Amino acid sequence: MAKGLPLSCVPIGARVIISGVSGGLKNKERLTELGFTKDAEVVPLHKSPAGDPVAYYIKGVVMALRREDADNIYIRLREEY
Amino acid sequence: MEKKIVALCGNPNTGKSTIFNRLTGLKQHTGNWTGKTVGSAQGSFENYCIADLPGMYSLRPKSEDERQAVDFLKNNEAYLTVIVIDASCIERNLILALQILDIAENAVVCINMMDEAKRKGIKIDVKGLEKRLGTKIITMSAGKGKGFESLKNVIRTGCEKRNVGSLRETEYYTSLASRLTEEFVTFEKTAADRIDRNIDRVLIGKYTGLPSVVIIFGFMLWLTIVGANYPSELLSIFFEHIKALLYNFLTAINTAPAVKSLAVEGVLGTVGKIVSVMLPPMAIFFPLFTILEDLGFLPRIAFNLDRFFKAAGTNGKQALTMCMGIGCNAAGVISSRIIENPGERRAAILTNVFMPCNGRFPLIIMTAAMFFSAGTGSSAAGALCVLAALIFGTLITLVVTRLLMKNRQTSFILELPPYRRPDICGIFVRSIFDRTLFVLGRAVAVAVPAGILIWLLQNISLGGSPLILYVSDFLDPVGRIMGLDGVILAGFILGMPANEIVLPLILMMYSGSGDMSNILASNGWTMKTALCVVIFCICHFPCTTTLLTIKKETKSLKCTIFAFLLPTLIGFILCAFINVISYI
Secondary structure: OOOOEEHHHOOOOOOEEEEEEOOOHHHHHHHHHOOOOOOOEEEEEEEOOOOOOEEEEEOOEEEEEOHHHHHOEEEEEHHHO | OOOEEEEEEEOOOOOHHHHHHHHHOOOOEEEEOOOOEEEEEEEEEOOEEEEEOOOOOOOOOOOHHHHHHHHHHHOOOOOEEEEEEEHHHHHHHHHHHHHHHHHOOOEEEEEEOHHHHHHOOEEEOHHHHHHHHOOOEEEOEHHHOEOHHHHHHHHHHOOOOOOOOOOOOHHHHHHHHHHHHHHHEEEOOOOHHHHHHHHHHHHOOOOOHHHHHHHHHHHHHHHHHHHHHHHHHHHHHHHHHHHHHHHHHHHHOOOOHHHHHHHHHHHHHHHHHHHHHHHHHHHHHHHHHHHHHHHOOHHHHHHHHHHHHHHOOOOOHHHHHHHHHHHOHHHHHHHHHHOOOHHHHHHHHHHHHHOOOOOOHHHHHHHHHHHOOOOOOOHHHHHHHHHHHHHHHHHHHHHHHHHHOOOOOOOOEEEOOOOOOOOHHHHHHHHHHHHHHHHHHHHHHHHHHHHHHHHHHHHOEEOOEEHHHHHHHHHHHHHHHOOOOHHHHHHHHHOOOOHHHHHHHHHHHOOOOOOHHHHHHHOOOOHHHHHHHHHHHHOOOOOHHHHHHHHHHHOOHHHHHHHHHHHHHHHHHHHHHHHHHHHO
16 A cells, blocks of 8 residues: 655645554654644644754644654645545 | 642643642742652642642653653552643643543543633533543633632542553554544634744744844843843942941941951852842843743744754754753753653753853853953843853854764654743742742852852961962963963852852952952953853853752763763863964
8 A cells, every 4th residue: 555645745834634654663652642643634834944844733733843753654635535 | 647649740831830830829849759759840739739740742751751740640649630631732632631541540631721722713512521531621721710719629529539441552542532522622713823823934934933043032131131230230339338337337346357357358248249240130031031931932942943953963852951051050951851862861961051051141241241342331242242152052062962972863853832921920920039039049158158268268378478379379370271360260160059159259359449340451351361261151060059960860970070071171172272372
């Protein structure tokens, strides 16, 4: 099964849906606990001055993630379902 | 009988501390639980002991402060566990709440920030959720003081014990949280969130992010210096009067001249200098800084600077600990607990001293104002100098951190909380009474013996010259290599218990009179001396309190000794380098 696009390549302001989280168990668990769960809606809000990390809107909260972590979160477009 | 313990727990930024402060009437003090230190504040409400646990995201802890909170909950020591939930992001908060409800027998849920949720168009079916969770739910708007009666009632009556089991898979909780949210919470779009986004567009924007950090800090320092000038002058006039009064009084009761001089010049002189130099800037800076803290700006600084820390092999959270270090390095060292990775945490602890704490501000401001702004002595120039010192400290921190970190696999995940209006009244109480007076008290307590010691060194002669000359002559060669002199080094060494007293001690040891710049200039101070003093002020051994805190946090004597030697050596090399350059 194709994993889809990583969250790191989503442009600022686009609403997308998380289709899965990969990476090591500990990392995956941390991201999941912070709200990055399957089927959750996520919106990239702001890039930091150096372009990385990026602030994401997830479940009513703004979370900052680095590219490496955002690479482990896969997304699909909203229209797909 | 022992007091029953009520624990407040939940995600970070849910208002636990606001509830805690209102409940206990700001009577905070930290203490110990059975055998181990908990990084939580404790206070009392009626016959109950309220514990404010550090914020956490899950019961599988990733960092030291989370671990302490989790251990406490797992031991089921509390008579009542209050799970505080932020109504405006209920789903994420429920993930932790559901985990706690699975292991804590006596838990109730408290949905806080109902006012903020209402503003954001969030409606919660509390009754339905209460039924489903099988526990009592209290709703509050702690910032506005609403909902405390029902919380107090629950504390007084306690709650029914529920059957608990063991922790399940994380997926179980996340999917349950999202189902519950779908069922019991409705969202409507409002403008509240847009305001936050617009502020963020500036404060963490691509081009405006870094300048706004610099401008905000610069403005804060400028306010501190401008605001402190006048009260400082008043205080020093006041102490001159007191000194005259004491002198007259001691003359009237026929005290020996030596004792008179010891009491007036040695003790009262040092204390007066420290209070008048230190108190006004601290009383302004601490509240201003606490306002930034409460607004939610500090995590934004970490966000803005993360990329640089990544290059240094660590992460932006170190910027948070550095900000705390500006207030007090010991506090900065403690706050390093928020860093998950032990190696990164150690680097943050070791480099915290490069952030000049505000006990060192007066020395930097005075030296800078006297020499670099060449007589203009304007507050703006002073603020720029301290700002430059902070930026210099940050650069040193980055370089040293890079050298300390061998493994460069790092991660940075940080919540940027919504901007919140600070509770101004609480801030003044907290920052004046808890921080300012505490730090001032410590400085004065150190100043008295140090003042006596210096007076003795100046007034006891051996072979025709006072002892102080032997001390400064002994240190002089080392000082000269660094572009300083023996007196300055002696000031730094004697000032180790509290950096605030370094400048007053140096002034006391120098002979000569007149205003400060005259005394310094007549003792051979040049631009180079001033520059080296400022650099050594930033890069030298941490104060005793900070060293003790480092020992406590790292539990390693080796690490503590390293924390002493590392900045001292760097300061020595930098100053010697500048000194050599100046001769070429």
